[in-house]
Amino acid sequence: MTGPRPVVLSGPSGAGKSTLLKMLLKDYGNVFGFSVSHTTRQPRVGEVNGKEYHFVTREEMQKEIDAGEFIEHAEFSGNMYGTSKAAVEAVQAQNQICVLDIDLQGVKNIKKTDLKPIYISVQAPSVEVLEKRLRDRRTESEESLQKRLNAARVDMELSNEPGLFDLIIVNNDLQKAYSELKKILAEEIQKVQEIKKS
Ligand SMILES: Nc1nc2c(ncn2[C@@H]2O[C@H](COP(=O)(O)OP(=O)(O)O)[C@@H](O)[C@H]2O)c(=O)[nH]1
Numbered sequence: 254m255t256g257p258r259p260v261v262l263s264g265p266s267g268a269g270k271s272t273l274l275k276m277l278l279k280d281y282g283n284v285f286g287f288s289v290s291h292t293t294r295q296p297r298v299g300e301v302n303g304k305e306y307h308f309v310t311r312e313e314m315q316k317e318i319d320a321g322e323f324i325e326h327a328e329f330s331g332n333m334y335g336t337s338k339a340a341v342e343a344v345q346a347q348n349q350i351c352v353l354d355i356d357l358q359g360v361k362n363i364k365k366t367d368l369k370p371i372y373i374s375v376q377a378p379s380v381e382v383l384e385k386r387l388r389d390r391r392t393e394s395e396e397s398l399q400k401r402l403n404a405a406r407v408d409m410e411l412s413n414e415p416g417l418f419d420l421i422i423v424n425n426d427l428q429k430a431y432s433e434l435k436k437i438l439a440e441e442i443q444k445v446q447e448i449k450k451s
């Protein structure tokens with residue numbers, strides 16, 4: 254049996270992907286499972302190894318990439334990020350909808366695989382709003398913030414490419430954005446809930 258379709262959440266750093274994902278996992282904890290990526294960036298305060306990310310060194314990650322253990326990987330803002338085969342398989346083994354939070358390079362590389370997810374881009378209403386959200390989040394140094402804003406400008410432009418995403422959510426009002434997200438996922442959520450009931 255083929256499991257439920259995975260979901261890709263992409264979009265600039267600070268657009269609200271993790272916030273929306275947390276809401277989904279809170280409301281449908283049994284239906285969705287997060288694909289825990291690997292990264293070489295430092296953990297933020299409150300982040301737990303194995304939960305938000307597998308925090309690894311560049312050497313460790315390169316070794317696993319060379320061993321063919323990754324579906325995709327990319328360099329973002331001076332760090333490596335990647336989705337291991339094991340991360341996706343762990344979620345699929347539970348018959349859950351696998352959610353991947355990946356950048357645009359990841360989206361392009363996932364398109365070359367047979368994963369066939371629903372592609373969703375989460376965008377902020379403007380670069381100015383994005384900058385304010387990132388500053389208020391207080392997770393980034395000034396250097397890291399500027400790198401993210403530069404990447405965001407590129408993301409905002411390239412994400413409009415026709416056919417790249419199934420849906421672009423402009424996250425202005427959080428509840429509205431969440432409703433849009435739930436709406437596009439409704440059919441898939443229902444399928445999983447029915448399987449779990451039977
Ligand atoms: N290609 C790819 N991108 C990833 C992966 N994991 C996270 N990212 C992206 O890396 C970027 C930075 O993520 P992070 O450092 O957590 O910062 P945040 O998005 O500001 O919370 C975001 O655009 C994520 O979507 C991955 O496994 N592969």
Ligand SMILES: Nc1ncnc2c1ncn2[C@@H]1O[C@H](COP(=O)(O)OP(=O)(O)O)[C@@H](O)[C@H]1O
Pocket residue numbers: 264265266267268269270271272273386387389390424425426427428
């Ligand atoms: N609609 C919104 N309005 C105001 N602030 C928001 C909204 N959505 C998210 N935020 C805040 O913006 C910051 C960035 O959101 P986050 O989910 O961390 O983004 P991402 O995961 O895309 O990097 C967080 O501090 C979050 O609480």
